[in-house]
Amino acid sequence: MTGKKLNVVGLNCGTSIDGIDVAQLEVSLEQADNAAGFFSLNVKLLHYSEAQIDPHLKKLVLDTCYPGKSTTIADVCDLNFAIGEAFGNAVLDSGINLDEVDLISSHGQTVWHEPRGGVRNSTLQLGEPSVISQLTGKTVVSGFRTAEVAVGRQGAPICGFLESALLHDDAKVIISQNIGGIGNATVIDPKLTFFQFDTGPGNMMIDTAVKILTDNQKQYDVSGSMANEGENEIDHEYVEAFLNQPYFGLSPPKTTGRELFGDNVSERITKELISKGLSPSGVVATITRITSESISRAYEMHVLPQVTNSEIDEIYLCGGGAYNTNLVKNLQKRFPTTKVAKLNERSPVNAESKEAVAFAILGYLCITGAYAEIPRFSESEEKTHMGVITPGKNFNRLFSWISGLDGMVLKNVIVK
Structure with missing residues (x-):
């Protein structure tokens, strides 16, 4: 069985809103097992770049996400189109030859994610796809x-399907740990289906504290330097109290976001720690320890009891937190016999491009009628096609090319 080779551009902007990731891939069907219902993809990364976010647009997004701000529905409406323009322009400015591109796959910008509780489970990403299509013609x-x-x-x-395909080892338990705005882990066991969950805060609370404490002179703790400087001041009682909140005790699957670890929470923590006499570096070190301990304890509570031989062989880091030496040092200290390294050391898809690559592949799966593999511990085993299709000027030509995978499930990704 063969499938159409497509040139796909994946777009993503994470919770930290640091920039728009642009990844161009050549994606084709490598092999398929009709009897088993699985298939593999051959993926070649042709281009990766990151477009800067306009500071004013970033502020608008953060204001929309901040509880208590007087954001109106008119503001949200305008923001949806503004983010779409930013994503479309990121493609135009990337240097990618649009004549080669068949499809654009955009995650958009998450402004709120409420998958538990409330009237109903819900999530909202902005970045109008019709604007992206109009700007690019795709x-x-x-x-x-x-x-x-x-x-x-x-x-x-949502990227565990890719991390599992890239990192699976027949003899090792491996974790791909993203430390973006939020921390999330994909656990890849040699004998069991992968599972994934949010460990808790990532850089979001640290970044907010740094901006407050430096009067916006710094946007994040470069290399973890402030945390390293203030390590002797860490308020360990405060860390323990924070980590006692219910989210950390929940078993996977679980996800979180700004509703628990947003800017308003970090502002409160920063004020409380300053009132206790901590220096700016001590405040950042304490909040950084909350993140590192939330990850370590998540492994102890939710990973080690589930995996083969109750041990973790390798941890690969991605996201901005992979470059925070304080976070990395403390994670290695907590798991001294485990290899801790950046994703780049193990995978041809590097830490920076991983999520944009994943969304490019999800776009390919959507239009070919295929599925991503469902993780272990999922609330539902029902397969679903992820993605909404917005036709572009190439719509008729694109769909005349496609040979569908008819409900098959992606099992492996071969990156060349």
Whole structure:
């Protein structure tokens, strides 16, 4: 069985809103096992770049996410189109030859994610796909998380299918740990289906504290330097109290976001720690320890009891936190016999491009009618096609080329 080779551009902007990731891939069917219902993809990364986010647009996004801000529905409406313009322009400015591109796959910008509680489970990503399509002339696939939430799953993390395909080892338990705005782990066991969950805060609370404490002179703790400087001041009682909140005790699957670890929470923590006499570096070190301990304890509570031989062989880090030496040092200290390294050391898909690559592949799966593999511990085993298709000027030509995979499930990704 063969499938059409497609040139796909994946777009993503994470919770930290640091920039728009642009990844161009050549994706084709490598092999298929019709009897087993699985297939493998051959993926070649042709281009990766990161477009800067306009500071004013970033502020608008953060204001929309901040509880208590007087954001109106008119503001949200305008923001949806503004983010779409930013994503479309990121493609135009990337240097990619659009004549080669068949499809654009955009995650958009998550402004709120509420997969548990409330009237109903919900998630909202902005970045109008029709604007991206109009600017680029290409068909766009978007809205991946909404399908997951609608079918009863939590919609995040969502890249585990790719990490499992890239990192699976027949003899090792491996964790791919993303430390973006939020921390999330994909646990890849040699004998069991992978599972994934949000460990808790990532860089989001640290970044907010740094901005407050430096009067916006710094946007994040470069290399973890402030945390390293203030390590002797860490308020360990405060760390323990924070980590006693219910989220950390929940078993996977679980996901979280700004509703628990947003800017308003970090502002409160920063004020409380300053009032206790901590220096700016001590405040950052304490909040950084909350993140590192939330990850370590998540492994102890939710990973070690589930995996082969009750041990973790390797941990690969991605996201901005992979470059925070304080976070990395303390994670290695807590798991001294485990290899801790950046994702780049193990995978040809590097830490920076991983999520944009994953969304490009999800776009390919959507238009070919295929599925991503469902993780272990999912609330629902129902398969769902992730993505909403917005036709572009190439829509008719694109769909005349496609040979569908007819409900098969992606099992492996071969990166060349």
